[in-house]
Amino acid sequence: MSEVPVFTAERIKRFLEEKPLLTWERGQLPGTESQIDVVSIDMYCRACKMVRPFITLASRGGGAGGVQPMGRPADETARYRKDPRLTSTIVEYSFQCAGCPGRPPEKYYFWVEIDVQRQAIRKLGQNPPYTIEIDKSIEDFLGEDGSEFFKRGRVCELQGYGIGAYAYYRRVVEDCISGFIDKLRDIFVLQSVDKLILDRLHEAESNRQMETRISIIKDILPNHLRPGGVNPIQVIYDAYSAGIHRLSEEQCVEYADDIRRSLIYLIRTLSNIKTEQMEYIQTIRKLQDRQNRNKGDQIQGTQN
Numbered sequence: 001m002s003e004v005p006v007f008t009a010e011r012i013k014r015f016l017e018e019k020p021l022l023t024w025e026r027g028q029l030p031g032t033e034s035q036i037d038v039v040s041i042d043m044y045c046r047a048c049k050m051v052r053p054f055i056t057l058a059s060r061g062g063g064a065g066g067v068q069p070m071g072r073p074a075d076e077t078a079r080y081r082k083d084p085r086l087t088s089t090i091v092e093y094s095f096q097c098a099g100c101p102g103r104p105p106e107k108y109y110f111w112v113e114i115d116v117q118r119q120a121i122r123k124l125g126q127n128p129p130y131t132i133e134i135d136k137s138i139e140d141f142l143g144e145d146g147s148e149f150f151k152r153g154r155v156c157e158l159q160g161y162g163i164g165a166y167a168y169y170r171r172v173v174e175d176c177i178s179g180f181i182d183k184l185r186d187i188f189v190l191q192s193v194d195k196l197i198l199d200r201l202h203e204a205e206s207n208r209q210m211e212t213r214i215s216i217i218k219d220i221l222p223n224h225l226r227p228g229g230v231n232p233i234q235v236i237y238d239a240y241s242a243g244i245h246r247l248s249e250e251q252c253v254e255y256a257d258d259i260r261r262s263l264i265y266l267i268r269t270l271s272n273i274k275t276e277q278m279e280y281i282q283t284i285r286k287l288q289d290r291q292n293r294n295k296g297d298q299i300q301g302t303q304n
């Protein structure tokens with residue numbers, strides 16, 4: 001029998017962020033209520049128009065991240081501050097955006113059923129409901145068609161239609177590769193990398209075979225784009241090259257998830273690097289201009 005994974009705080013956070021409604025997620029539940037607390041989640045904020053950290057609104061007697069079991073009076077909750085045992089119940093999670101400019105900040109509520117006997121949890125409700133809105137930086141990178149495919153992939157994923165989601169995300173990958181190559185070239189040129197690496201990039205660009213293109217750029221991805229040593233292009237490559245024909249619906253759900261996460265990471269990071277580097281270059285240019293002006297002044301000074 002395969003081991004059932006434990007519900008850690010990180011796993012429940014992910015569950016809140018991503019799991020569709022009414023789908024059971026099985027796992028070993030912790031012993032006490034405080035262990036299912038979630039301090040913050042990362043969700044799309046409709047006011048900020050980007051993914052933001054949302055911080056818990058509930059608090060457990062001064063502690064952070066408390067969930068509120070439904071139907072238990074507040075004073076009774078206060079009495080339970082000693083962290084009661086987790087029982088089968090329905091709990092409410094509530095969060096507010098940490099970065100909202102206006103007042104009041106955007107909020108998220110989740111109602112989660114805990115079933116201790118079955119060792120499983122599921123969402124009964126969520127407000128606001130799932131959005132398929134995507135980050136501005138991702139929308140800018142993908143363009144109109146790419147964003148549309150990405151959103152359709154997300155809709156399929158949220159309904160549990162793995163094959164559909166996988167097919168849409170594969171299409172997004174294909175549309176993204178040229179953009180990744182361009183951004184990588186910008187980075188490589190600025191970092192004055194070895195010519196061999198630029199040659200490999202050119203090879204990827206001119207190759208017609210999608211799998212080969214992805215395979216080449218996974219090998220030359222800089223280390224600072226591999227969080228925790230994980231190469232997101234390798235993850236995309238593995239998922240992409242699995243091919244859709246022999247995969248089960250469940251495998252497709254997993255591959256779709258891998259592709260979406262890796263794409264989001266790469267697009268966000270590459271877009272940020274570009275902006276930061278442009279700002280840096282502008283600063284350097286200003287500095288150089290000033291130095292040149294100073295030199296000019298000095299020359300003029302000696303001529304006078």
Ligand SMILES: [Zn+2]
Pocket residue numbers: 045046047048049052097098099100101105106
């Ligand atoms: Zn916000």
